[in-house]
Amino acid sequence: MLKKISAVVLGGLMVTALAACGGDNGAGGSQPDDGKITLGFAQVGAESGWRTANTKSIQDSAKEAGIDLQFSDAQQKQENQIKAIRSYITQKVDVIAFSPVVESGWDTVLLEAKDAKIPVILTDRAVDSKDTTLYETFIGSDFVLEGKKAGEWLVGQYQGKPEPVNIVELQGTTGSAPANDRKSGFADVIKADPKFKIVASQTGDFTRAKGKEVMEAFLKANKDIDVLYAHNDDMGLGAIEAIEGAGLKPGVDIRIITVDAVKDGMQALADGKINYIVECSPLLGPQLMDLVKKVVAGESVPERVLTEETTFTQEQAKAALPNRQY
Ligand code: GYE
Numbered sequence: 092m093l094k095k096i097s098a099v100v101l102g103g104l105m106v107t108a109l110a111a112c113g114g115d116n117g118a119g120g121s122q123p124d125d126g127k128i129t130l131g132f133a134q135v136g137a138e139s140g141w142r143t144a145n146t147k148s149i150q151d152s153a154k155e156a157g158i159d160l161q162f163s164d165a166q167q168k169q170e171n172q173i174k175a176i177r178s179y180i181t182q183k184v185d186v187i188a189f190s191p192v193v194e195s196g197w198d199t200v201l202l203e204a205k206d207a208k209i210p211v212i213l214t215d216r217a218v219d220s221k222d223t224t225l226y227e228t229f230i231g232s233d234f235v236l237e238g239k240k241a242g243e244w245l246v247g248q249y250q251g252k253p254e255p256v257n258i259v260e261l262q263g264t265t266g267s268a269p270a271n272d273r274k275s276g277f278a279d280v281i282k283a284d285p286k287f288k289i290v291a292s293q294t295g296d297f298t299r300a301k302g303k304e305v306m307e308a309f310l311k312a313n314k315d316i317d318v319l320y321a322h323n324d325d326m327g328l329g330a331i332e333a334i335e336g337a338g339l340k341p342g343v344d345i346r347i348i349t350v351d352a353v354k355d356g357m358q359a360l361a362d363g364k365i366n367y368i369v370e371c372s373p374l375l376g377p378q379l380m381d382l383v384k385k386v387v388a389g390e391s392v393p394e395r396v397l398t399e400e401t402t403f404t405q406e407q408a409k410a411a412l413p414n415r416q417y
Pocket residue numbers: 138139140141142215216269297322323324325350351371
């Protein structure tokens with residue numbers, strides 16, 4: 092395996108080439124007979140605005156790249172994703188890409204793909220498999236960094252104020268990489284000051300409905316909530332309904348931090364109902380199609396392709412909204 096330490100920024104995406112290892116599972120490099128590449132993509136579901144934008148990006152860019160896309164929606168269930176991947180193996184697609192709903196439990200099916208000599212690309216979310224030869228590359232965000240950015244903003248807001256800050260947390264899908272990492276990145280930053288207390292933390296499964304339901308329960312059980320940290324915009328938007336339903340002002344009585352920066356989230360931020368959003372880009376399609384082509388051509392690809400992202404305050408959201416793509 093060729094080791095390279097370099098980082099380049101390509102079309103808004105940062106490519107960190109820690110190890111250029113295209114086809115390191117021996118799967119890449121076989122050109123399809125009919126000249127057209129078939130990509131089997133196993134999507135997580137349609138749980139959030141982020142996911143909808145991500146699906147559109149993948150479908151649009153496959154079309155543009157002339158790649159035949161087989162697409163499946165797992166409805167947030169790992170067993171459905173495993174079934175979809177197995178059916179892509181049976182169909183002998185050229186490449187399989189998927190966004191793993193949770194981090195664990197993929198080795199068996201990934202080994203089946205490897206045995207069938209079908210290269211796999213991880214998109215958006217990571218797996219915790221020790222054997223990194225089970226996939227060619229992983230394209231997506233740094234979720235730990237996103238959690239840290241959320242924590243750093245919070246610490247800045249309460250600088251010089253000694254009173255306790257009671258935080259409730261709406262976690263993403265249990266066991267998913269973004270839920271695990273956004274939680275740990277945030278916790279790592281706020282632990283430096285004991286005045287920050289996470290008084291309740293529960294999953295809202297990345298959906299608006301669950302976000303609202305869990306926030307209602309948080310409000311009933313906790314008298315004095317200062318801050319809500321939601322792992323995505325949709326849960327934050329659901330929670331806003333719960334907060335308003337309880338006669339409180341979101342963004343004022345309870346400060347809200349979310350992750351994603353989809354249009355609806357950005358609108359709520361511009362309206363003063365959310366206080367800060369850490370961006371997570373769903374527009375992974377074009378880069379994914381490039382990687383698919385390279386893997387099929389037997390070219391080397393970076394082991395990790397990182398998405399470049401920013402953060403938004405209320406003022407920045409107002410400025411960015413007119414040109415927001417998703
Ligand atoms: O933040 C959330 C979605 O995996 C980064 O999944 C993705 C997350 C995103 O449901 O809204």
